[in-house]
Amino acid sequence: MIEVLTLTKVFNEFTAVKGLSFTVNPGEIYGLLGPNGSGKSTTMRMILGLLRPTEGTARVNGHDIKKEIVKAKKVMGYVPEEPVLPERLTGWEYVNYVSDIWKVPRGVEREEDIEELLTLLDIKDASDDLIETYSKGMSRKISLVAALVHKPQVLILDEVQAGIDPRGAATIKEILNGLRSRGATILMSTHVLEIAEQMCDRIGIINEGEMVAEGAMDELKVQAQGQSSLEEIFLTLTGGPDMQLIAQFLGEESGEMM
Amino acid sequence: MTISELITLLRQDITQNYRMRGAKGARTEKKTLNRPILWTIGGIVVGVIIIAAVLWIGPIIGWDVISQIVSENLGLGSTIFNAILLFAFLGSIMFAATTVGNSERMEYLLVMPVEMRTIFMEKYLLLIIYSSIFWLVIGTPIIIGFSILAAHPIGYLSILAFVILVLSEVTIGTSIGGLLGLAFAKVLAGRRRLKQIGWAIMTSLGIVVGSLWYASIYLGEGAGWFNQIIDIAMALGFASDLTPGYYVSVMTLGLLVGAPLSIQHFFATLLIPLSAGGLLYLNSYVSELAHYSGWMRSESKRTPKEKVLEEHPPWNPNPFPRLQMSITTSVSMWYNLTSVKRESKVFTQYLLGPLRYLIWLILPVFAWGDELLFILPYMLTAALVSLAVSYGVSFAGYETVYEGRNLMNLQLAAANMSDYVKGKVLSAVPFTIAAASIVGVFYLIFLPATWFQIPAMVIGCIFVNLVAGAIAANAGASNGDFKAERMFTRQRGAAVRPPIKGLAIIKAQLIPNAYGYMGLFGLVLGSTFIATVYGLLVGILALYLLLPVFALISLRLYRSYSFKAGVKLAQLEASEYL
Ligand SMILES: Nc1ncnc2c1ncn2[C@@H]1O[C@H](COP(=O)(O)OP(=O)(O)O)[C@@H](O)[C@H]1O
Numbered sequence: 041m042i043e044v045l046t047l048t049k050v051f052n053e054f055t056a057v058k059g060l061s062f063t064v065n066p067g068e069i070y071g072l073l074g075p076n077g078s079g080k081s082t083t084m085r086m087i088l089g090l091l092r093p094t095e096g097t098a099r100v101n102g103h104d105i106k107k108e109i110v111k112a113k114k115v116m117g118y119v120p121e122e123p124v125l126p127e128r129l130t131g132w133e134y135v136n137y138v139s140d141i142w143k144v145p146r147g148v149e150r151e152e153d154i155e156e157l158l159t160l161l162d163i164k165d166a167s168d169d170l171i172e173t174y175s176k177g178m179s180r181k182i183s184l185v186a187a188l189v190h191k192p193q194v195l196i197l198d199e200v201q202a203g204i205d206p207r208g209a210a211t212i213k214e215i216l217n218g219l220r221s222r223g224a225t226i227l228m229s230t231h232v233l234e235i236a237e238q239m240c241d242r243i244g245i246i247n248e249g250e251m252v253a254e255g256a257m258d259e260l261k262v263q264a265q266g267q268s269s270l271e272e273i274f275l276t277l278t279g280g281p282d283m284q285l286i287a288q289f290l291g292e293e294s295g296e297m298m
Numbered sequence: 299m300t301i302s303e304l305i306t307l308l309r310q311d312i313t314q315n316y317r318m319r320g321a322k323g324a325r326t327e328k329k330t331l332n333r334p335i336l337w338t339i340g341g342i343v344v345g346v347i348i349i350a351a352v353l354w355i356g357p358i359i360g361w362d363v364i365s366q367i368v369s370e371n372l373g374l375g376s377t378i379f380n381a382i383l384l385f386a387f388l389g390s391i392m393f394a395a396t397t398v399g400n401s402e403r404m405e406y407l408l409v410m411p412v413e414m415r416t417i418f419m420e421k422y423l424l425l426i427i428y429s430s431i432f433w434l435v436i437g438t439p440i441i442i443g444f445s446i447l448a449a450h451p452i453g454y455l456s457i458l459a460f461v462i463l464v465l466s467e468v469t470i471g472t473s474i475g476g477l478l479g480l481a482f483a484k485v486l487a488g489r490r491r492l493k494q495i496g497w498a499i500m501t502s503l504g505i506v507v508g509s510l511w512y513a514s515i516y517l518g519e520g521a522g523w524f525n526q527i528i529d530i531a532m533a534l535g536f537a538s539d540l541t542p543g544y545y546v547s548v549m550t551l552g553l554l555v556g557a558p559l560s561i562q563h564f565f566a567t568l569l570i571p572l573s574a575g576g577l578l579y580l581n582s583y584v585s586e587l588a589h590y591s592g593w594m595r596s597e598s599k600r601t602p603k604e605k606v607l608e609e610h611p612p613w614n615p616n617p618f619p620r621l622q623m624s625i626t627t628s629v630s631m632w633y634n635l636t637s638v639k640r641e642s643k644v645f646t647q648y649l650l651g652p653l654r655y656l657i658w659l660i661l662p663v664f665a666w667g668d669e670l671l672f673i674l675p676y677m678l679t680a681a682l683v684s685l686a687v688s689y690g691v692s693f694a695g696y697e698t699v700y701e702g703r704n705l706m707n708l709q710l711a712a713a714n715m716s717d718y719v720k721g722k723v724l725s726a727v728p729f730t731i732a733a734a735s736i737v738g739v740f741y742l743i744f745l746p747a748t749w750f751q752i753p754a755m756v757i758g759c760i761f762v763n764l765v766a767g768a769i770a771a772n773a774g775a776s777n778g779d780f781k782a783e784r785m786f787t788r789q790r791g792a793a794v795r796p797p798i799k800g801l802a803i804i805k806a807q808l809i810p811n812a813y814g815y816m817g818l819f820g821l822v823l824g825s826t827f828i829a830t831v832y833g834l835l836v837g838i839l840a841l842y843l844l845l846p847v848f849a850l851i852s853l854r855l856y857r858s859y860s861f862k863a864g865v866k867l868a869q870l871e872a873s874e875y876l
């Protein structure tokens with residue numbers, strides 16, 4: 041369970057996250073949905089103990105991140121938006137390393153688990169290669185394996201589907217569904233509406249660091265006065281495209297081309 | 299924090315940086331030479347040779363004689379042991395700040411359920427091991443050799459004492475340097491303007507104060523104008539027998555010759571490893587604070603919607619004004635200067651880092667006093683050559699490698715890569731001129747008789763710099779690690795891979811140095827000789843006739859190496875840098 045309590049993050053003078061509060065329950069996939077730069081990653085980083093909240097706090101399975109961060113980290117798995125990984129380790133060595141740190145007992149069982157995950161995500165044949173040779177999608181996948189290998193109760197995924205092939209995306213979806221039914225707490229972020237709509241039990245729409253709407257799909261529809269698709273809701277709440285600017289740009293472009 | 303966590307972290311880092319086993323995977327390039335194993339074998343060979351040499355020379359002098367001399371001067375090694383501490387300090391002033399500043403790259407570590415200070419401590423431990431290796435590889439065999447000669451059981455304890463105390467000294471130096479850097483980062487946090495000059499002031503202060511401290515030990519009493527500084531240093535407790543180096547020396551040598559050591563001395567020496575541990579922990583703790591509270595995070599690469607946090611000059615490929623050279627060269631020069639200057643820490647490191655070698659080269663002359671004053675010009679020249687070479691290596695060699703992904707743009711734009719390399723090489727020239735001129739003024743003040751050689755020296759340096767830059771760029775193009783980040787932890791080769799691999803970087807330093815020494819010493823010695831024999835006028839004439847010859851040879855080298863480097867860069871496969 042994740043309880044976010046009026047989290048605020050100020051960088052210099054710029055406020056990236058403004059008093060955000062929400063709860064993610066066990067057995068639930070919660071989606072943070074928002075345009076680029078709305079504060080999704082910053083929120084996650086605070087929960088993970090990577091950034092100190094300027095104000096507010098969060099509790100992960102009851103552990104206050106400001107007081108018991110190591111305990112909180114112990115139960116969390118994280119897949120960053122752009123994983124920076126130890127390039128000179130092989131995928132296999134990295135996953136093993138992570139297992140050691142999370143104190144997963146060594147042995148056949150652990151090896152089988154790792155192998156299973158690698159096979160599921162189609163990166164088994166690359167697992168003996170140095171991570172520096174991996175593509176972006178492969179890095180994301182190995183990062184997911186590393187996040188899952190210690191069977192976290194709380195999973196935090198930042199734009200996990202970005203740059204992943206359709207088969208991989210479908211696999212991830214199935215894995216997440218499976219974990220949810222086993223009672224995992226899952227917080228994911230995305231700026232892609234379909235993903236939020238398909239995968240999440242509840243959605244929090246944030247814009248400029250503030251929660252503008254929250255709830256299950258049908259609740260959101262009610263909040264947004266009858267608009268039916270998530271896209272309409274999203275655009276109403278976070279602002280649609282600037283049609284005038286677009287027209288101006290297209291005009292200039294066509295002028296130049298001629 | 300637990301030891302087992304620390305060991306797990308350390309083991310992975312070492313596997314990572316010094317892979318003994320190659321990776322099996324099909325995508326991974328196979329290397330025929332296993333460098334870590336070669337280095338290890340090399341270290342052992344050096345060790346064995348040193349032991350053999352000690353065992354061979356020792357008996358010729360006679361152990362009795364050695365033992366007696368050492369017993370009477372247990373502080374014999376103070377200077378070198380203090381120097382070890384000082385070197386570790388000078389080399390690490392910004393290490394901790396950089397590690398914390400780059401903590402984004404360690405995110406996969408920082409989410410682990412381990413206290414962050416453990417993670418930082420592991421990084422520092424690696425740096426300490428790395429910085430001690432040289433001293434341990436050279437020093438341990440010497441002590442082993444002598445303890446074999448001494449042939450009494452207590453003598454062997456000196457080996458253990460040596461290893462532990464050297465590691466402790468390096469730890470103390472590194473940690474104090476690290477704390478200083480963090481303190482400074484705290485002061486500068488969020489102050490962009492101050493940051494530009496702040497790092498420069500701080501680094502030079504570190505280097506100068508550190509070197510003065512060293513000088514005060516080196517000079518002992520009664521060396522002219524240094525007296526006052528020494529008095530101050532003594533008042534602060536920095537005289538030679540109060541320094542850590544003194545205690546290390548007395549303990550190691552005392553055990554070696556079996557001299558009676560007082561209990562007080564044992565306790566005082568015990569303080570060294572203890573304070574090393576304490577300082578290391580403090581450094582890790584402060585790093586954790588710095589990371590988590592985000593002192594370093596203000597330098598964001600991301601730009602929030604409304605506010606521009608950091609203003610950078612836009613990419614504006616204008617040719618350098620009033621310089622007759624190809625547009626590519628000119629643009630490359632501009633780009634190189636801008637991108638180096640943008641990162642004040644890197645800039646400072648490039649410009650001031652080599653100063654410490656300079657100081658080391660010049661100090662002994664002051665130490666020996668007036669009789670040796672005639673050596674000073676050669677020392678200054680040597681220092682100047684090294685400076686010119688360092689500038690070439692960092693501005694052209696390292697920066698070529700740090701182009702990284704940008705190489706793709708250059709390749710796609712079909713830029714003339716040789717011209718591009720030339721731009722990088724030329725971007726170091728202004729700094730070489732500045733440094734050489736400052737040294738030139740020194741000459742004029744202390745050695746007015748050499749006035750006629752000064753312009754030749756300055757001009758000669760510029761050409762050495764050109765040659766060094768081109769050679770380094772070529773080394774970078776053929777052996778660079780194009781995925782390296784521009785961090786000085788990497789430049790120093792500490793804990794992380796250096797941007798140019800192994801032997802290539804050593805060659806890129808040695809060859810231009812040798813070339814510069816030969817060239818400039820040839821000019822100075824030759825013209826001094828001619829001036830003494832045939833009179834000043836002939837001397838001057840000879841010097842300025844020979845200088846163009848040196849310049850022409852240098853220009854040829856500069857062109858041919860830039861050309862080679864350019865060809866290599868143009869042919870580089872995208873998989874090397876992407
Ligand atoms: N380290 C940082 N320093 C300064 N500003 C930051 C930093 N990290 C993020 N920001 C700013 O905070 C805002 C939110 O960023 P982020 O959480 O990454 O957005 P999202 O993940 O929703 O796209 C952005 O405007 C970004 O520029």
Ligand SMILES: [Mg+2]
Binds near residue numbers: 077080121
């Ligand atoms: Mg994000």
